[in-house]
Amino acid sequence: MNNHIWRPLYVVLVIIAFFLVLRYFLVPQDFGVHGVNFTYGYHRAGDINDWQAVPIKYRGREFCNECHPDNAAANASSKHAAIQCENCHGPAFDHPEAPEKLILDTSRDLCLRCHAALHTPSSQRSLIKGIDPDTHNPAIPCSDCHNPHKPDLEDMQ
Numbered sequence: 021m022n023n024h025i026w027r028p029l030y031v032v033l034v035i036i037a038f039f040l041v042l043r044y045f046l047v048p049q050d051f052g053v054h055g056v057n058f059t060y061g062y063h064r065a066g067d068i069n070d071w072q073a074v075p076i077k078y079r080g081r082e083f084c085n086e087c088h089p090d091n092a093a094a095n096a097s098s099k100h101a102a103i104q105c106e107n108c109h110g111p112a113f114d115h116p117e118a119p120e121k122l123i124l125d126t127s128r129d130l131c132l133r134c135h136a137a138l139h140t141p142s143s144q145r146s147l148i149k150g151i152d153p154d155t156h157n158p159a160i161p162c163s164d165c166h167n168p169h170k171p172d173l174e175d176m177q
């Protein structure tokens with residue numbers, strides 16, 4: 021065969037060889053394709069351990085209930101029942117060891133991300149009761165008047 025056929029073929033062979041060498045070093049040894057067959061397919065066995073080592077940040081309401089039963093009961097029986105504690109107080113991690121306390125955010129912004137009235141309602145978010153922050157008791161923290169754990173209007177004094 022002519023040279024002009026062989027030369028590009030060599031280039032292709034070198035590229036394939038380069039790819040195989042690179043692959044040998046880059047694909048982790050516990051990746052499925054290194055096994056005798058494809059039992060574990062495209063899966064890295066060590067992935068499970070990696071995920072187990074990720075610290076749990078969010079603990080869920082049941083966890084809070086152990087030590088803050090009053091807040092948990094109020095929250096569960098209120099219009100905020102669907103809102104997890106950690107949505108407002110941040111991730112609990114190993115609280116009360118670390119952190120000893122969680123955030124108490126009394127800013128209006130905490131509530132306004134859900135309750136600022138939408139002017140162009142386009143999603144389910146607009147079904148949440150909205151107020152205009154500029155006219156609805158401006159500058160006063162919402163939690164001075166509304167109980168964040170039981171915000172139901174009929175329970176307001």
Ligand code: HEC
Nearest residue numbers: 079080083084086087105106109112115116120121122123
């Ligand atoms: C094992 C018991 C325990 C669990 C479980 C627990 N807490 Fe606490 N929490 C405490 C203690 C103790 C404090 C400190 C009390 C204090 O100084 O008033 C605290 C403080 C707080 C504070 C700050 C109160 C303040 O006055 O500054 C918040 C907010 C809070 N916890 C929320 C939560 C939430 C939300 C959860 C669930 C994700 C939770 N806690 C789970 C025991 C617990």
Ligand code: HEC
Nearest residue numbers: 081084088091092095100103104105108124125126163168
């Ligand atoms: C909608 C937001 C929101 C949710 C949901 C929420 N909290 Fe709170 N929480 C607050 C705010 C704001 C304060 C501060 C109130 C203040 O000081 O006026 C507070 C105060 C607290 C405090 C300290 C004062 C107190 O009442 O003892 C604890 C403890 C607490 N929350 C626990 C919880 C737990 C447990 C849950 C879930 C069952 C929860 N919170 C759900 C917003 C929220």
Ligand code: HEC
Nearest residue numbers: 128131132135149150151153156157160161162164165166
């Ligand atoms: C000075 C007290 C006070 C403050 C501060 C306050 N509110 Fe209100 N809010 C009320 C009262 C009273 C009502 C019931 C009467 C009404 O609808 O105006 C109400 C009603 C609401 C309603 C129901 C609206 C409806 O369509 O029925 C929402 C939602 C609300 N407030 C959210 C908030 C949020 C979020 C903040 C903070 C950004 C806040 N409020 C600050 C007193 C207050």
Ligand code: HEC
Nearest residue numbers: 099103130131134147148149162163166168171172173174
């Ligand atoms: C993650 C979203 C979210 C956050 C944050 C949030 N809320 Fe709500 N809130 C809701 C939902 C959902 C409802 C129930 C639907 C409704 O009534 O609009 C509700 C209902 C209410 C109501 C109406 C209760 C009634 O009887 O109709 C008030 C008042 C209220 N929230 C106040 C607050 C205040 C004050 C804060 C801040 C401390 C806050 N909310 C933070 C989602 C949120």
